[in-house]
Amino acid sequence: MSTLVFLEHHGNELLKPSLGVLSKAASLGDEDVAGVVIGSDVRALADEAGKFGAARVHVADDPRLEAPLAQPRVDVLAQLVRDNGYDTVLFANSVLAADVAAGLAARLDAGLNWDLTDVVRDDGRLVGKRPALQDSIYVDVGWTSEPRLALFRQGSFDPTATGGSAEVEDVNVQLEEFSTSARMVEQAHEESEGPSIEDAEVVVAGGRGLGGPENFTLVEQLAKALGGAVGATRAVVDAGWYPYSTQVGQTGKTVAPKLYIACGISGAIQHKVGMQASGVIVAINKDPNAPIFEFSDLGVVGDVHEVVPKLTELVNQRKGS
Numbered sequence: 008m009s010t011l012v013f014l015e016h017h018g019n020e021l022l023k024p025s026l027g028v029l030s031k032a033a034s035l036g037d038e039d040v041a042g043v044v045i046g047s048d049v050r051a052l053a054d055e056a057g058k059f060g061a062a063r064v065h066v067a068d069d070p071r072l073e074a075p076l077a078q079p080r081v082d083v084l085a086q087l088v089r090d091n092g093y094d095t096v097l098f099a100n101s102v103l104a105a106d107v108a109a110g111l112a113a114r115l116d117a118g119l120n121w122d123l124t125d126v127v128r129d130d131g132r133l134v135g136k137r138p139a140l141q142d143s144i145y146v147d148v149g150w151t152s153e154p155r156l157a158l159f160r161q162g163s164f165d166p167t168a169t170g171g172s173a174e175v176e177d178v179n180v181q182l183e184e185f186s187t188s189a190r191m192v193e194q195a196h197e198e199s200e201g202p203s204i205e206d207a208e209v210v211v212a213g214g215r216g217l218g219g220p221e222n223f224t225l226v227e228q229l230a231k232a233l234g235g236a237v238g239a240t241r242a243v244v245d246a247g248w249y250p251y252s253t254q255v256g257q258t259g260k261t262v263a264p265k266l267y268i269a270c271g272i273s274g275a276i277q278h279k280v281g282m283q284a285s286g287v288i289v290a291i292n293k294d295p296n297a298p299i300f301e302f303s304d305l306g307v308v309g310d311v312h313e314v315v316p317k318l319t320e321l322v323n324q325r326k327g328s
C-alpha cells in the first residue's frame with residue numbers, strides 16, 4: 008500500500024490534525040507513506056513532516072498556490088496519484104481539506120469515506136471506522152476500488168513525533184486552466200489570544216446555563232487562569248452569545264484536551280461527541296440530573312456564577328498571581 012497524506016498548513020505551521028493523520032498512516036506499517044505540502048514558500052515545512060513518519064514529502068511550491076483554494080490543490084494531488092501510483096490518499100477534515108477531497112474523488116472517480124475517526128488494517132484490507140446514529144455506534148467502511156480516499160474528523164489522532172527525516176521532492180506544478188479561474192478576493196483572520204481550541208490542553212466551555220453572553224467573561228477568566236481556550240455549545244452560538252468558531256460538538260469542532268471544564272452545559276449527545284475524548288471532564292451544573300454528569304470524571308452541583316469565579320480565584324492563588 009502506498010499512502011499520500013494531504014498536509015495542510017497555516018502560516019509556517021503544519022496543522023496538528025494533518026500530522027495526526029500522517030502519524031496514523033505511518034503506524035499502519037506501510038513502506039511508502041508520503042506527505043504533500045502545497046502552497047507558496049512552503050518548502051521549510053517539509054522537514055517537519057519527516058519527524059511525523061513521512062518517508063517522502065512532495066512539495067508543490069508555487070505563487071499560484073498561495074491562496075487556500077481547492078481546485079489547484081486537486082490538480083497537484085491528481086498528478087501525484089497518477090505519477091506515483093498512490094493507492095490511498097488521506098485528509099484531516101477542514102473546510103479546505105473537505106473541498107479538496109471531494110474534488111479529488113470526482114477527478115479520479117475514486118471512493119471517498121468521510122467523517123472517519125479511525126482506520127485499521129484487517130486481513131490486509133483497509134477498514135475505516137465511521138461513527139453513526141449520533142455517534143452511538145461505529146460502522147466499518149471499506150473501498151471497492153483504488154485510489155481510496157478518506158477524510159478523518161479533526162482530533163482523531165495525536166501526532167507522534169518519531170524523529171525521522173523525509174526525502175523531499177519538488178513537484179512540477181501543472182494547473183488546469185479551469186482551476187485558475189477562481190481567485191481569493193479577501194481573507195480575514197480572527198484575532199485571538201492564547202491557544203486555539205483544537206490545540207489547547209485545557210478547554211473551558213460555556214453553555215446556556217451561564218444565563219447570558221455577558222457571563223462568558225467567567226469562562227474566559229477561568230480559561231485564562233488555566234492557560235486554556237474557550238469553547239461553547241451550539242445553543243449559545245446559535246443565540247449569538249459567542250462565535251461559531253468555538254462551537255464544540257457534532258456540527259462544531261471535535262476537541263480532546265487534557266482537561267475539559269463544562270460550565271452550565273446539559274451534555275446533549277451532539278455536544279458530547281465533540282468532547283468525549285477529553286482526558287478529564289469536569290462539569291459544573293446546578294441540576295444534579297443533568298446528563299453531563301453521566302460522562303464526567305468530576306461533577307460539581309452548583310451555580311456557575313458562584314463556582315466558576317471561586318475556581319478562577321483558587322487557580323490564580325495557586326499560581327501566585
Ligand SMILES: Cc1cc2nc3c(=O)[nH]c(=O)nc-3n(C[C@H](O)[C@H](O)[C@H](O)COP(=O)(O)OP(=O)(O)OC[C@H]3O[C@@H](n4cnc5c(N)ncnc54)[C@H](O)[C@@H]3O)c2cc1C
Pocket residue numbers: 213214215216217239240241242243254255256257258259260270271272273274275276277278281291292293294297309310311312
Ligand atoms: C443536528 C443537531 C446538531 C447539533 N450539534 C451540536 C453541536 O455541535 N454542539 C452542541 O453543543 N450542540 C449541538 N446541538 C444542540 C444540542 O442538542 C443541545 O441543544 C445543546 O448542546 C444544548 O446546549 P446547552 O447545554 O448550552 O443548553 P441546555 O441544554 O439548555 O443546558 C443548559 C444547562 O445549564 C444548566 N444550568 C442552568 N442554569 C445554571 C446555573 N446558574 N449554574 C449551573 N448550571 C446551570 C441547566 O441545568 C442545563 O443543564 C445539535 C442539535 C442537533 C439537532
